[in-house]
Amino acid sequence: MDTAPHASLRFLGATGTVTGSRYLVETGGRRILVDCGLFQGYKQLRLRNWNPFPVPPKTITDVLLTHAHLDHSGYLPALVRNGFRGKIHATPATIELCGLLLPDSGHLQEEEARYAKRKGYSRHRNPLPLYTLEDARRSLDYFHEVPFDQALHLGDDISARFLPAGHLLGAASIRLTVHGRTIQFSGDVGRRKDPLMRGPAPFDGADILVTESTYGNRLHPDVDPAAELAEVINRVARRGGVIVIPAFAVGRIQGLMLQIARLRNSGAIPYVPVLLNTPMGTDATEIYHRHHDEHHVSLEDCKAMFDLAERVRTVEESKAVNRRNGPFIVISASGMLTGGRVLHHVASFGPDPRNAIVLSGFQAGGTRGAALLRGETSLRIFGREVPIRAEVIQIESLSGHADADELLDWMRTGRPPETTYVTHGEPEAADALRFRIEHELGWKARVPEHLERINIRRPR
Ligand SMILES: [Zn+2]
Numbered sequence: 001m002d003t004a005p006h007a008s009l010r011f012l013g014a015t016g017t018v019t020g021s022r023y024l025v026e027t028g029g030r031r032i033l034v035d036c037g038l039f040q041g042y043k044q045l046r047l048r049n050w051n052p053f054p055v056p057p058k059t060i061t062d063v064l065l066t067h068a069h070l071d072h073s074g075y076l077p078a079l080v081r082n083g084f085r086g087k088i089h090a091t092p093a094t095i096e097l098c099g100l101l102l103p104d105s106g107h108l109q110e111e112e113a114r115y116a117k118r119k120g121y122s123r124h125r126n127p128l129p130l131y132t133l134e135d136a137r138r139s140l141d142y143f144h145e146v147p148f149d150q151a152l153h154l155g156d157d158i159s160a161r162f163l164p165a166g167h168l169l170g171a172a173s174i175r176l177t178v179h180g181r182t183i184q185f186s187g188d189v190g191r192r193k194d195p196l197m198r199g200p201a202p203f204d205g206a207d208i209l210v211t212e213s214t215y216g217n218r219l220h221p222d223v224d225p226a227a228e229l230a231e232v233i234n235r236v237a238r239r240g241g242v243i244v245i246p247a248f249a250v251g252r253i254q255g256l257m258l259q260i261a262r263l264r265n266s267g268a269i270p271y272v273p274v275l276l277n278t279p280m281g282t283d284a285t286e287i288y289h290r291h292h293d294e295h296h297v298s299l300e301d302c303k304a305m306f307d308l309a310e311r312v313r314t315v316e317e318s319k320a321v322n323r324r325n326g327p328f329i330v331i332s333a334s335g336m337l338t339g340g341r342v343l344h345h346v347a348s349f350g351p352d353p354r355n356a357i358v359l360s361g362f363q364a365g366g367t368r369g370a371a372l373l374r375g376e377t378s379l380r381i382f383g384r385e386v387p388i389r390a391e392v393i394q395i396e397s398l399s400g401h402a403d404a405d406e407l408l409d410w411m412r413t414g415r416p417p418e419t420t421y422v423t424h425g426e427p428e429a430a431d432a433l434r435f436r437i438e439h440e441l442g443w444k445a446r447v448p449e450h451l452e453r454i455n456i457r458r459p460r
Contacts, residue, residue, distance in 0.1 A: 007178045007456040009208065011448045012054050013037060014424040017045055018214050018364050019071040021424060023185060024055065025456075027178050030155055031060045034174060034185050034210075038074030038105075038130075040338055042366030049075065049130055054451065058083035063142075064160055065090040066187030067171035068097035068250060074105055077131040080139040088142045089152060091162055093170030093291045095143045097250050100280045100287075106136030108339050119383050148172065166190020166200040167400050168251040169291055175206065180459045184417075186211040188424070189402040189410055195225070196255045197295050200402070205415025208456065213425030214362050215403040216433030218396075225397035226259050230268045232358060232393055233260075237272050237327040241354035244390070246342045246369065248335035250284040251400050252361050254305065256331060257285070258297060259398070261304040276309035277318055277332035277341050322348035326355065335361045337368035337379070346388075347381045355390040360398040365426050408436060411443075420445040421454075 007027035013020030013035075020039035025032040039045040057079045065088055066072055076088065076098075090098065109129035116127045146152050152160045157179050162172035167190035174185045184206035192199045203209070236243050247253045253276070263269045285306055288295065297305070309331070312318050318341050321330055332342035346368075349355040363369035368379050372392045378385045402410060411420070420443055422434045430447045437445040448454070 006458075007181065008453050009183060009210075009456055010054075010453040011421070011423065011450065013039065013048075013450075015448050015450045015452070016427045016430065017041065018362060018424050018426060019045060020048065020075075021066070021072045022075070023210060024060075025176060025178060025183065027158065028156070030062065030158060031055060032154065032158075032176070033060050033063045034176070035066055035072040036063055036075045036079055037069075037071040040071060040336065040367065041364040041370070045366065049078075053079065053082060056083060058085060060084055061086045062154055063088040064174050064176065064185075065094060065098075066165070066174055066185060067168050068094045068101050069168065069188070069248065070101060070105055072188070073098055073102065077102055077106055077136040077139040080142060081131055081135045084142070086142070087144045088139075089144050089146045089160070091148060091170040091172055092145050093287065093294060094172070095145060095170075096287045096290075097168075097170060097284060098143065099140055100283050101250065102136040102139060103133050104280045106131050106133040112339060115382065163201040164198065164294070166194060166197045168197070169288060169294055173200065173203075178456065181208070181456050182206040183208045183210065183456070186410075188212055188214070188400070189407060190400060191220075191402055192406055192409070194255075194400065195258060196297055197400070200410055203411050203414035206417050208454075209411070209414075209417040209420040211407065211411065211420060211422055211424075211433070212401075213407070213422045213430045213433040214401045215399070216407065216422065216425045216429035216431075218403055218429070219405055220396050220399055220403045223397050225395055226263060226268075228395050228397060229256075229259055230263050232356060232395070233263070233269045233272060233329065236354075236356045236391070237270055239354045240326045241352070241356055241390075242326040242349045243329045243356045243358055244342065244345045244349050245329060245331045245358045245360060246333070246335050246337050246346070247331050247360055248333060250280070252335055252398070253278070253331055253333075254285055254288050255398060255400070256360060257305040257308050258301060260329070261301065261308045264308070265304065273328040274309045275312050275321055275328060275330040277312035277321060277330055277345070280333070318344065321345065335369070336363050337372070343381050346379065347386045350379065350386055350388040350390050353389040353391070357388075357390050357392050359392070359394045362399065362401060363394075404433060404436065407433065408440060411437070412441060416441070416443045418444065422447045
């Protein structure tokens with residue numbers, strides 16, 4: 001009789017979408033969840049956030065968190081509220097960033113539920129938030145620090161190691177070893193050359209690789225993001241317009257501010273006020289100061305980027321921005337226009353053709369950001385149609401994600417896995433990367449189905 005410990009891997013999210021990263025590894029008495037993200041974008045995906053979790057949260061023993069972005073961490077408050085009592089393991093910077101992101105997410109969900117109730121545009125008479133600010137705060141008690149590159153023991157013959165992934169402060173690829181078998185979760189892989197972050201640690205090989213594929217069918221244009229940004233700022237400033245930059249509060253905002261500070265100091269752009277409308281973006285910048293070893297921005301540049309912006313803190317200040325005359329730049333979350341204060345700015349400035357909306361990160365299918373890129377001329381915001389006549393620009397070179405070539409280069413250095421599972425991409429992107437892995441690396445690769453379970457054989 002075979003009494004060897006059995007393990008399995010199950011894809012609870014991020015299949016056919018870039019959002020909802022959740023992978024479950026089950027072995028013996030342990031249930032280990034890698035990432036616990038929110039589904040975003042298309043309605044049928046967002047509705048999954050409201051489904052009961054596929055296994056009872058109280059039976060999950062550990063969560064291993066690759067990084068703080070909400071599509072990886074944003075379901076944690078709901079997991080805890082619904083009974084999870086284990087440990088959430090993450091790097092110190094990820095914990096600090098989650099300390100900002102999760103309460104902010106809870107606050108936003110409460111605000112949106114209240115707003116929908118007041119304006120009566122929800123189908124529910126009493127719309128409820130997915131979780132509250134208080135739920136989010138409570139979830140922070142379950143976090144435990146794991147330094148990079150150290151073995152984390154999770155029980156008999158089970159251990160994990162967090163390796164730097166670039167992409168965002170604290171972001172990791174996670175190598176999980178279960179009864180002699182290694183599964184590596186790429187997390188979000190950063191760019192080899194990023195103005196802010198160090199490049200990802202090389203892939204060493206694993207028995208199973210679960211890789212992201214956000215840009216699996218795309219290459220970033222080989223242009224200097226600073227030059228692209230300077231061109232846009234100069235053009236819009238000349239016509240007295242307002243530049244609205246929707247950006248994820250952490251990561252993208254710091255990269256943008258750094259670029260703008262350098263452009264301003266070198267005289268490549270005129271003096272244009274920069275407003276940073278997210279209290280969280282401000283605090284996250286301070287966290288970048290504290291974790292100097294993870295990025296390669298000098299203290300001086302850090303300070304310049306920190307001093308660059310006027311802070312918009314209160315709701316009243318935020319409303320005042322919408323009455324202000326251009327030219328100026330306003331940076332505000334969320335990056336895909338799925339929520340946040342930036343929606344009010346797009347509603348105010350979107351209808352005027354002198355203005356510009358600059359998209360700087362990946363726009364998941366089903367989001368307002370993706371609709372703008374498709375050329376939609378109106379957006380539904382807070383229950384009404386807002387005409388968009390502002391110029392819409394995407395600066396892809398500002399992306400925090402490796403493109404398809406960079407992903408393949410990252411994999412190429414490692415021993416070939418038995419199977420590589422391609423996740424965290426829209427269907428075309430995931431399939432394109434799968435094809436290139438099979439044909440260019442000669443590895444076996446598959447795009448898993450939602451909720452599919454893979455048995456992990458023990459070593460022979
Ligand atoms: Zn990310």
